[in-house]
Amino acid sequence: MAVPFNLGVLQLSMEPVRETVAMAQACEQAGFDAFWIAEAYPWWRKHSFEARSSTAILAVIAGATHRIQLGWGIISPYTRHPVQIAMEARVMQDLAAERFLLGLGASKIFMKETGAERGENGPATVMRESIEIVRGVLGGEPFHYQGKVFVANVPPLKVDAHTPRGMPPIYLAATGPVLQKMSGRMADGLLTASITTPAFVRHSRKNMEEGARQAERDPSRLILGSVIVGSISRDSSKGREGAREQAAMYLANKVENIGSAADVLLECAGLSLKELRPVADAMERGGRMAAAKAVSEEVLDKVCPIAGTPEQCIERIRQYREAGCTHILLEIWGDDRIGQAKLFGEAVLPYVRS
Numbered sequence: 001m002a003v004p005f006n007l008g009v010l011q012l013s014m015e016p017v018r019e020t021v022a023m024a025q026a027c028e029q030a031g032f033d034a035f036w037i038a039e040a041y042p043w044w045r046k047h048s049f050e051a052r053s054s055t056a057i058l059a060v061i062a063g064a065t066h067r068i069q070l071g072w073g074i075i076s077p078y079t080r081h082p083v084q085i086a087m088e089a090r091v092m093q094d095l096a097a098e099r100f101l102l103g104l105g106a107s108k109i110f111m112k113e114t115g116a117e118r119g120e121n122g123p124a125t126v127m128r129e130s131i132e133i134v135r136g137v138l139g140g141e142p143f144h145y146q147g148k149v150f151v152a153n154v155p156p157l158k159v160d161a162h163t164p165r166g167m168p169p170i171y172l173a174a175t176g177p178v179l180q181k182m183s184g185r186m187a188d189g190l191l192t193a194s195i196t197t198p199a200f201v202r203h204s205r206k207n208m209e210e211g212a213r214q215a216e217r218d219p220s221r222l223i224l225g226s227v228i229v230g231s232i233s234r235d236s237s238k239g240r241e242g243a244r245e246q247a248a249m250y251l252a253n254k255v256e257n258i259g260s261a262a263d264v265l266l267e268c269a270g271l272s273l274k275e276l277r278p279v280a281d282a283m284e285r286g287g288r289m290a291a292a293k294a295v296s297e298e299v300l301d302k303v304c305p306i307a308g309t310p311e312q313c314i315e316r317i318r319q320y321r322e323a324g325c326t327h328i329l330l331e332i333w334g335d336d337r338i339g340q341a342k343l344f345g346e347a348v349l350p351y352v353r354s
Helices: 017-030 042-047 054-064 082-099 108-113 123-139 177-186 198-214 236-269 273-286 288-293 297-303 310-323 337-347 349-353
Strands: 006-012 034-038 069-072 100-105 143-146 151-154 170-173 189-192 223-232 306-308 327-332
Touching: 006 017, 006 069, 006 223, 017 034, 017 054, 017 337, 034 054, 034 100, 034 327, 054 069, 054 082, 069 082, 082 100, 082 123, 082 151, 100 123, 123 143, 123 151, 123 170, 123 177, 170 177, 177 189, 177 198, 189 198, 198 223, 198 236, 198 310, 223 236, 223 310, 223 337, 236 273, 236 288, 236 297, 236 306, 236 310, 273 288, 273 297, 306 310, 310 337, 310 349, 327 337, 337 349
Parallel strands: 006 034, 006 327, 034 069, 069 100, 100 170, 170 189, 189 223, 223 306, 223 327
Antiparallel strands: 143 151
16 A cells, blocks of 8 residues: 655754744644654754754654654664663653654764764664664563664563553664665665755665565555755745755755765765855855855755745645655745745645645
8 A cells, every 4th residue: 555645844953942842833733744853963053053852852742732743853873772762762652652753863973973983883783773672672572682783681561561552663764775775674664864856766765665675575665755955935036045044054064974975865966065065165154044145046956945936845746756755854944934834734735635
């Protein structure tokens, strides 16, 4: 059975909690399917933001919403042991039940910041063991695990324990082919990074489906979710400005922190590091607004944002959907984001639903 199309919003955990909660509530009222929290890295401190715990924020949001799905998009086992991840997942199951979506990813930045890039075992081993441990702990049976990276020893869950028993869907975030194929073999789906384009969706789906077939799983039951920058306005140029600013931050991040791991991502967008270097330099010198000015119309077009007028946003969503994206994680940016969420709800979501 084909996976239903899902249109959600993703926000970084770098802004004050009350503002993030208000945005989640606005997205629920607008009719979005999901609200995802991506963990902000300490790198953002260079640009007047703070790194906050996404798991803590999403728990607060769970108590302030009722219908919308809530996702970790993503958290990294390089900063939390998988047993701790399972414990925090149980909190979300208590608060949000079936609304909870668990996204895991290595995170190139966290690997860099924690020194894990120099470790003996690569992210494929870390992610495989993390998924196995999270499922083992949440499963409730006696669990004893000795991996190359992690060790876990957890007693069985008693019958009379007051706790949820189900398993949340687990999505693996990946940019490279090894982890993308692993998502098809082990996870409930794949999440792709910012600056995802329709071309990268097609590339990623091919890898995910190959992994699924290797494990004799049905690829049509797996989700492919993509983080896509965007903004909306009745005026096209104004609607593109928010996406320009957010794209600038992510493009600079690809140069400064991600490096060669983003090669295919940028290749699918038709972008070169030479084009991005002025954006990264402007970000370092003058912050995100200076970086936004360095993003040309041509570069912004290559990023393929869901941005502009409602009609332009609808057309771009159609392109992502036809490429094989089943879940959009829209990162709304720019002025009056709550107003933007409302406009998406009024002028875009009805057409997407139909």
